[in-house]
Amino acid sequence: MKQSLTTHISGYPRIGAKRELKKALEQFWAGRITAAELDREGKGLRQRHWIEQQRLNFVATNDFSFYDGMLDLACMLGAVPSRFGVVGEEVSLDQYFRMARGRGAANGNRPDVAPLELTKWFDTNYHYLVPELDADQLFRRTNRKAVAEVKEAIACGHRPKPVLIGPVTFLALSKTRDGSDPLLLLPKLLPVYRELLGELFEAGAEWVEISEPVVVQRKDGEVLTGVAESLAYFKEVKGPKLLLAVPFGKLGGALNELLGMEFDGLHVDAVRGSSDLPWLFTHFPNDKVLSLGLIDGRGIWRADLLDHRVTISTFLEKWGPARLWVGTSCSLLHVPHSLQEEDELDTDLKSWLSFAKEKLEEVDLLSKSELSPNHEAALMAARDNRLQHLGVRIPELRREVAALDAQSALRASDIEERLKLQRAALGLPLLPTTTIGSFPQTDEIRKLRARRRKGVTDEAGYEQGLEAAMRDVIRCQEELGIDVLVHGEFERTDMVEYFGEKLDGVAITRNGWVQSYGSRCVKPPIIWGDVTRPKTMTVDWTVKAQTLTSRHVKGMLTGPVTILQWSFVRDDLSRREVALQLALALRKEVGELEQAGTKVIQVDEPGLREGFPLELGDREAYLEWAVYAFRVATSGVADVTQIHTHMCYAEFEDVAEAIAALDVDVISLEASRSKMEALDSVRTGGLRSEVGPGVWDIHSPRVPSQEEIENLLERALQVVPAERLWVNPDCGLKTRGWQETRESLKNLVSAAAALRERA
Ligand code: GLN
Numbered sequence: 001m002k003q004s005l006t007t008h009i010s011g012y013p014r015i016g017a018k019r020e021l022k023k024a025l026e027q028f029w030a031g032r033i034t035a036a037e038l039d040r041e042g043k044g045l046r047q048r049h050w051i052e053q054q055r056l057n058f059v060a061t062n063d064f065s066f067y068d069g070m071l072d073l074a075c076m077l078g079a080v081p082s083r084f085g086v087v088g089e090e091v092s093l094d095q096y097f098r099m100a101r102g103r104g105a106a107n108g109n110r111p112d113v114a115p116l117e118l119t120k121w122f123d124t125n126y127h128y129l130v131p132e133l134d135a136d137q138l139f140r141r142t143n144r145k146a147v148a149e150v151k152e153a154i155a156c157g158h159r160p161k162p163v164l165i166g167p168v169t170f171l172a173l174s175k176t177r178d179g180s181d182p183l184l185l186l187p188k189l190l191p192v193y194r195e196l197l198g199e200l201f202e203a204g205a206e207w208v209e210i211s212e213p214v215v216v217q218r219k220d221g222e223v224l225t226g227v228a229e230s231l232a233y234f235k236e237v238k239g240p241k242l243l244l245a246v247p248f249g250k251l252g253g254a255l256n257e258l259l260g261m262e263f264d265g266l267h268v269d270a271v272r273g274s275s276d277l278p279w280l281f282t283h284f285p286n287d288k289v290l291s292l293g294l295i296d297g298r299g300i301w302r303a304d305l306l307d308h309r310v311t312i313s314t315f316l317e318k319w320g321p322a323r324l325w326v327g328t329s330c331s332l333l334h335v336p337h338s339l340q341e342e343d344e345l346d347t348d349l350k351s352w353l354s355f356a357k358e359k360l361e362e363v364d365l366l367s368k369s370e371l372s373p374n375h376e377a378a379l380m381a382a383r384d385n386r387l388q389h390l391g392v393r394i395p396e397l398r399r400e401v402a403a404l405d406a407q408s409a410l411r412a413s414d415i416e417e418r419l420k421l422q423r424a425a426l427g428l429p430l431l432p433t434t435t436i437g438s439f440p441q442t443d444e445i446r447k448l449r450a451r452r453r454k455g456v457t458d459e460a461g462y463e464q465g466l467e468a469a470m471r472d473v474i475r476c477q478e479e480l481g482i483d484v485l486v487h488g489e490f491e492r493t494d495m496v497e498y499f500g501e502k503l504d505g506v507a508i509t510r511n512g513w514v515q516s517y518g519s520r521c522v523k524p525p526i527i528w529g530d531v532t533r534p535k536t537m538t539v540d541w542t543v544k545a546q547t548l549t550s551r552h553v554k555g556m557l558t559g560p561v562t563i564l565q566w567s568f569v570r571d572d573l574s575r576r577e578v579a580l581q582l583a584l585a586l587r588k589e590v591g592e593l594e595q596a597g598t599k600v601i602q603v604d605e606p607g608l609r610e611g612f613p614l615e616l617g618d619r620e621a622y623l624e625w626a627v628y629a630f631r632v633a634t635s636g637v638a639d640v641t642q643i644h645t646h647m648c649y650a651e652f653e654d655v656a657e658a659i660a661a662l663d664v665d666v667i668s669l670e671a672s673r674s675k676m677e678a679l680d681s682v683r684t685g686g687l688r689s690e691v692g693p694g695v696w697d698i699h700s701p702r703v704p705s706q707e708e709i710e711n712l713l714e715r716a717l718q719v720v721p722a723e724r725l726w727v728n729p730d731c732g733l734k735t736r737g738w739q740e741t742r743e744s745l746k747n748l749v750s751a752a753a754a755l756r757e758r759a
Pocket residue numbers: 436437438489495556604606646647648731732733734
């Protein structure tokens with residue numbers, strides 16, 4: 001290697017090293033800063049992030065957004081549903097945020113406007129806004145955002161490479177109001193999209209990255225033809241060079257067709273799609289640019305540069321430095337900003353990690369013809385250090401996991417038998433009422449946490465504060481007449497982070513925030529070693545709560561699959577194996593809760609469906625181990641102990657069988673928005689457990705009336721016998737206010753009572 005390779009990334013985190021964007025957005029929404037001030041903050045962030053990318057050949061542009069990239073593109077293509085008002089020259093900032101967040105009836109007499117739907121971006125934990133299109137949708141060039149960013153970057157002295165979501169992915173991920181295939185709109189969209197490309201070119205973008213990840217998920221003819229047609233159409237006129245990017249997985253069978261398309265360069269995910277590399281090596285034309293996304297944009301582990309350099313030198317022989325590019329597998333949006341702030345992490349662990357800013361350096365190093373001997377030695381040392389680090393491999397635990405068998409995942413008796421025993425032991429009324437776990441985390445609780453963080457309150461004071469909140473919540477539930485109580489989860493900022501803090505082999509960062517949607521960020525724990533449970537995690541709180549009431553208090557745990565799904569997971573052990581380690585730790589916790597007298601234990605798995613691999617073909621194997629892990633966690637109890645689980649997403653069809661296979665005694669589900677349809681779909685899997693379909697949509701402050709809840713329950717009773725039906729909200733109440741919580745629960749309890757009368 002003599003000359004260095006061209007380097008680029010497909011996008012950078014935009015929330016800011018200190019979550020500046022989050023703060024600015026929230027201040028703007030609260031009316032505390034002006035649009036101009038918000039704009040200034042955005043500009044500052046973009047420019048700082050470009051300076052960080054300066055060592056690369058291109059800086060990514062149009063990766064910045066005040067809310068979401070799909071929304072931005074919809075606004076650039078004039079795809080704004082009429083309920084957000086007439087769009088003039090441009091979609092206004094007000095309309096933009098209304099599409100993102102809706103508008104409540106609280107603003108004087110203006111009507112409710114529902115926002116666009118939010119949904120998961122491929123198999124990441126990022127959520128995008130789903131554009132709503134009409135079968136006779138017209139597109140037109142509106143907002144100039146992408147163009148403005150190119151000019152801005154050039155003015156700052158950078159060489160911009162705008163990143164655009166491709167037209168096929170844009171349409172495939174949109175929905176149409178009449179249910180027609182959105183991809184049919186492609187011929188209408190392309191002229192407008194081409195106009196945009198032309199403007200980017202005019203503004204000075206030599207290359208534009210067109211990202212079509214939908215190819216990885218759907219390798220069907222419709223998608224592939226769509227991509228081929230768009231590229232051919234773009235090439236009819238003078239415009240920028242096009243780098244087709246296909247992140248998030250392997251291309252496999254689609255490779256052949258892809259290679260015939262009219263791009264100037266192809267960017268592949270060389271991490272998840274590493275199995276495509278041999279084929280690319282043999283067949284990729286050497287008159288086009290091949291860009292290898294070798295640095296993982298999804299994980300936080302330091303790359304094995306020594307290994308990657310071998311790959312690069314192989315490819316280099318054929319393509320030469322002018323046509324071989326290196327970059328990240330996908331946008332860095334999915335990893336935290338920088339390790340710089342992490343002064344509390346174990347120094348060894350820290351040396352194995354790489355966040356977005358550190359990944360820029362990795363990309364740069366990959367492109368260099370030589371590594372200094374010092375650098376090479378440091379890389380080798382890091383490799384060894386991780387292999388030998390205490391806790392990375394605990395032989396005893398490995399043996400324990402290996403010894404798990406079918407028996408470990410079986411309850412003693414069949415569910416019918418268990419339910420009989422539980423009914424006798426629990427003494428619950430028909431249509432028992434309960435909640436999902438958390439109660440409002442008020443300002444007071446947040447302040448208490450802040451005081452402890454700052455050292456104003458000591459541990460004892462903190463616990464006392466939490467205990468007071470717990471006492472109140474128990475009393476409140478008793479007053480309302482709820483049958484199975486919860487302790488309120490006040491000690492948990494987050495249902496995964498809490499367990500991450502208690503388990504060994506898992507680290508919590510100080511500032512490792514990743515955008516989930518809009519201004520919302522999550523801080524995933526890092527599972528770096530073998531996972532063990534040094535001591536009980538929840539027993540104290542549950543037992544304490546139980547002493548305050550004669551009603552049953554549920555034990556509350558987060559399931560193994562959800563902990564796995566919402567964490568950054570080590571890359572040196574299979575996900576299945578890590579899930580089983582978590583399952584063993586939870587199994588012990590479940591056992592101790594039972595021993596301490598807890599009769600009802602809920603193990604939440606809202607992450608089960610989220611863990612779906614992108615490719616349909618991989619789902620079965622995933623569900624098999626996911627279900628197995630859950631059962632390992634929950635099957636160690638006596639028949640009389642009642643195991644609940646909880647899930648909250650809109651679609652259950654494709655997991656219905658897996659849910660039935662969990663073999664729980666009771667499941668609570670999100671169901672109110674689908675008007676109980678979730679119940680029908682979950683039953684198609686052969687569910688035999690009791691079930692609590694949510695009757696209160698907890699995503700908004702709206703209080704459901706008793707009548708409304710009764711109607712939902714009547715609907716549920718058409719498919720579930722009264723003896724098997726529970727009455728509960730859709731999900732936890734953490735983000736709700738106390739007033740609406742009291743009123744809604746009051747209606748929920750009266751609705752259950754009214755139905756009991758009639759039953
Ligand atoms: N037990 C958790 C809570 O009530 C469940 C949250 C969830 O399902 N997302 O907050």
